[in-house]
Amino acid sequence: MPIINGKKMTPMSRIRNIGFIAHIDAGKTTTTERVLYYSGVTYKMGEVHEGSAVMDWMDQEQERGITITSAAITCQWKGHQVNIIDTPGHVDFTVEVERSLKVLDGAVIILCGVGGVEPQTEKVWNQSTRYELPAIFYINKMDRNEADYRQVLDDIKVKLGVETLLMQLPYHVDNEFKGVVDLLEEKTFFYNTDLLGVEFEVMDVPEELKEETTAARNRLIEKIAENDEQLMEMYLEKETDIPRADLKAALKRIVHGHRAFPVLMGSSFKNKGVQNLMDAVVEYLPPPDFRGTITAYRVKDNKPIERQISDDEKFMAFVFKTVFDRHATQQIYFRTYTGRLKIGDTVFNSRTDAKIRINKLFKIKSNKLEKIERITAGDIAVTLGIPDIGTGDTLCDLTEKLKLQKIQFPQPVMSSTIEPRLSSDHEKLNQVLDKLQLEDPTFVVKTDDETGQLIISGMGELHLEVIKERIRREFKVDAKLGRPRVAYRESVEKAATAEYRYDSEFNENKKHYGHVVVRVEPLPSCPRHEIDISVREKDIPQSYHQALAEGVRDSLSAGGLAGFPVIQVRVSIVGGSCEEEYASDFGYRISAFNAVQEACKTGGYTLLEPMMKIEILCPDDYIGEVINDLNAREGKVKSMLKRSKLNVVHGIVPLSRMFGYATAIRSLTQGRANYTMEFSAYEKMEKKEMQRTLKEELGLHTF
Numbered sequence: 001m002p003i004i005n006g007k008k009m010t011p012m013s014r015i016r017n018i019g020f021i022a023h024i025d026a027g028k029t030t031t032t033e034r035v036l037y038y039s040g041v042t043y044k045m046g047e048v049h050e051g052s053a054v055m056d057w058m059d060q061e062q063e064r065g066i067t068i069t070s071a072a073i074t075c076q077w078k079g080h081q082v083n084i085i086d087t088p089g090h091v092d093f094t095v096e097v098e099r100s101l102k103v104l105d106g107a108v109i110i111l112c113g114v115g116g117v118e119p120q121t122e123k124v125w126n127q128s129t130r131y132e133l134p135a136i137f138y139i140n141k142m143d144r145n146e147a148d149y150r151q152v153l154d155d156i157k158v159k160l161g162v163e164t165l166l167m168q169l170p171y172h173v174d175n176e177f178k179g180v181v182d183l184l185e186e187k188t189f190f191y192n193t194d195l196l197g198v199e200f201e202v203m204d205v206p207e208e209l210k211e212e213t214t215a216a217r218n219r220l221i222e223k224i225a226e227n228d229e230q231l232m233e234m235y236l237e238k239e240t241d242i243p244r245a246d247l248k249a250a251l252k253r254i255v256h257g258h259r260a261f262p263v264l265m266g267s268s269f270k271n272k273g274v275q276n277l278m279d280a281v282v283e284y285l286p287p288p289d290f291r292g293t294i295t296a297y298r299v300k301d302n303k304p305i306e307r308q309i310s311d312d313e314k315f316m317a318f319v320f321k322t323v324f325d326r327h328a329t330q331q332i333y334f335r336t337y338t339g340r341l342k343i344g345d346t347v348f349n350s351r352t353d354a355k356i357r358i359n360k361l362f363k364i365k366s367n368k369l370e371k372i373e374r375i376t377a378g379d380i381a382v383t384l385g386i387p388d389i390g391t392g393d394t395l396c397d398l399t400e401k402l403k404l405q406k407i408q409f410p411q412p413v414m415s416s417t418i419e420p421r422l423s424s425d426h427e428k429l430n431q432v433l434d435k436l437q438l439e440d441p442t443f444v445v446k447t448d449d450e451t452g453q454l455i456i457s458g459m460g461e462l463h464l465e466v467i468k469e470r471i472r473r474e475f476k477v478d479a480k481l482g483r484p485r486v487a488y489r490e491s492v493e494k495a496a497t498a499e500y501r502y503d504s505e506f507n508e509n510k511k512h513y514g515h516v517v518v519r520v521e522p523l524p525s526c527p528r529h530e531i532d533i534s535v536r537e538k539d540i541p542q543s544y545h546q547a548l549a550e551g552v553r554d555s556l557s558a559g560g561l562a563g564f565p566v567i568q569v570r571v572s573i574v575g576g577s578c579e580e581e582y583a584s585d586f587g588y589r590i591s592a593f594n595a596v597q598e599a600c601k602t603g604g605y606t607l608l609e610p611m612m613k614i615e616i617l618c619p620d621d622y623i624g625e626v627i628n629d630l631n632a633r634e635g636k637v638k639s640m641l642k643r644s645k646l647n648v649v650h651g652i653v654p655l656s657r658m659f660g661y662a663t664a665i666r667s668l669t670q671g672r673a674n675y676t677m678e679f680s681a682y683e684k685m686e687k688k689e690m691q692r693t694l695k696e697e698l699g700l701h702t703f
Helices: 028-038 059-064 091-103 119-130 149-160 207-226 229-238 244-256 274-284 423-439 461-475 542-556 585-603 620-632 661-669 687-697
Strands: 003-005 015-021 071-077 080-086 106-112 135-140 164-166 168-173 176-182 187-191 200-204 261-265 293-298 304-308 316-324 330-338 346-349 354-357 362-365 368-371 380-384 394-396 414-420 444-447 454-458 479-481 489-492 496-506 510-522 529-533 569-577 605-619 636-643 646-654 674-684
Touching: 015 028, 015 091, 015 274, 028 071, 028 080, 028 106, 028 135, 028 274, 071 274, 071 362, 080 274, 091 119, 091 316, 106 119, 106 149, 106 274, 119 149, 119 674, 135 149, 135 274, 149 164, 149 261, 164 207, 168 187, 168 207, 168 261, 207 229, 207 244, 229 244, 244 261, 244 274, 261 274, 304 330, 316 423, 414 423, 414 461, 423 444, 423 454, 423 461, 454 461, 461 479, 489 510, 489 585, 496 569, 496 585, 510 542, 510 585, 529 542, 542 569, 542 585, 569 585, 585 605, 605 620, 605 661, 605 687, 620 636, 620 646, 620 661, 661 674
Parallel strands: 003 368, 015 080, 015 106, 106 135, 135 261, 164 261, 529 569
Antiparallel strands: 071 080, 168 176, 176 187, 187 200, 293 304, 316 330, 316 394, 330 380, 346 354, 346 394, 362 368, 362 380, 414 454, 414 479, 444 454, 489 605, 496 510, 510 569, 605 646, 605 674, 636 646
């Protein structure tokens, strides 16, 4: 692994932590490659289609032409240090987007000038709004004949429900996209294609665009004033004759306040507009301390504590990613929120209650690391080789044991058996799978209690296939996957009540007692389960409530049909009794476990299957075949519309019917259609289909 020496520190006001996020193939990685080239990090432009992109450093990323793992890199732009995270656009790797958003201060949402707001764009936008991330929209691929920035603006308004601030107009010469007209500066940026866009000419607005530019600029100033009270008074006095410095200051307040979002445009592949985008990043996206404080929680009592995002506070950082590189060295990515950290310091891991000595620190340059001596608040860095550390861990000062809020990750929807081709590799495979689970919270490994087989679960076929290839290439274990299986869930048909009393001698003649009455009822609106402990204190003292909850959760971890987790239920502890002399956590945990199982059995278990949202882009010539095939897979078409020369089909389809769909749709349309699919919700199966699934797919003959 190449390592470069470096020592320079950057003040927090000049740090930008940003992410490039979008739908697959919108141009995130290509845009990042241009930024690296123009900022001097690289001396040759990497290309996704050639497999030479710096950010897509994994072999599979280069071969498949997609981003699989979020890559982070640091560059300098106009006196600012910009930490960029390029995230995947494929829904199977949504975990990479989620953990990146947690530590970013701003985002660049990249849209295709033809495709507009596509399904994964909507998903990542919804993810980013949970963190209220200031953002800039960048309309890419404006060189395409079908590109229409007005349609994209309408898409943003309708599909994302946000207000936009159009900052540029496209500049065409003989119908060829040559650059942009900056509305605030009232200048045209003409990019020299022969020089890879490194040099560009700044010109006055061409005569034929002056009227359109003036009208667009006036609308922009009006919208800025509408969204900023400080500027409104000036606007009422001067209308459009407002100094640029005041307009930019107001724009910055609007963006930081998440009230409206600038829109820029360009063609990253044709090397046009990227410099303007980066200028906007350092001008309008915020530094790490723009929110002022961060909320942490004391480990001992979970009490919230506000901490200033400052170098002067005690050290606290969040581990947002761990990854094992080609040499099986664990890289630990963390964002520092408060304080400073230098080599040789010892910190506390609030999850494991362990003290950790930091022996190495690095800045990030994709698959290269640059040695540093220290890191300050607001920055992102990497350390190596710390045992038992994972995504979501908080590192903090030894004298102040705090934890930051963890990331919520989606549950896997597909599973498969895995085994090594050589029996001698069993132990090595187990070790590798343990490492991969540390990296990826949406990748789960368990052992089948009946067969002893290893079962791996993930977000889709591609996710599991990539895992298998990583095991082979990076860890030199040749493994084979079984047929992909759907990660079903179970629920209950109707409400039922059950009672269980545990009254037994155990553990060297010590008697344990627990007695509970539970009610279990279906709750389709709940994605997992609810636990309501409303029993009277005199029946079951509050000191045993934690044990009750643990017993309920244990019982719901495996249902009575096929052993899948039980979801979409509410479990209420409605009664019980207590014998003070013998009552114990163990007794109540066992009682709750058995009472819930009995209530679920009485209420009747039912099987739930994952339903997927699908979007298909298909030419007219093949739309009939595609719709017929979707119907044959028990899919339901929700809507169909035209986008340029393509039909856009939105539908819902059972995951169990979608194995091998990528090959099928290529065959149906001679490779001219494509699709995206993501998890929608778990839905109850019809009884006949449930019986078929249990018998034919899961091999169960008693139900």
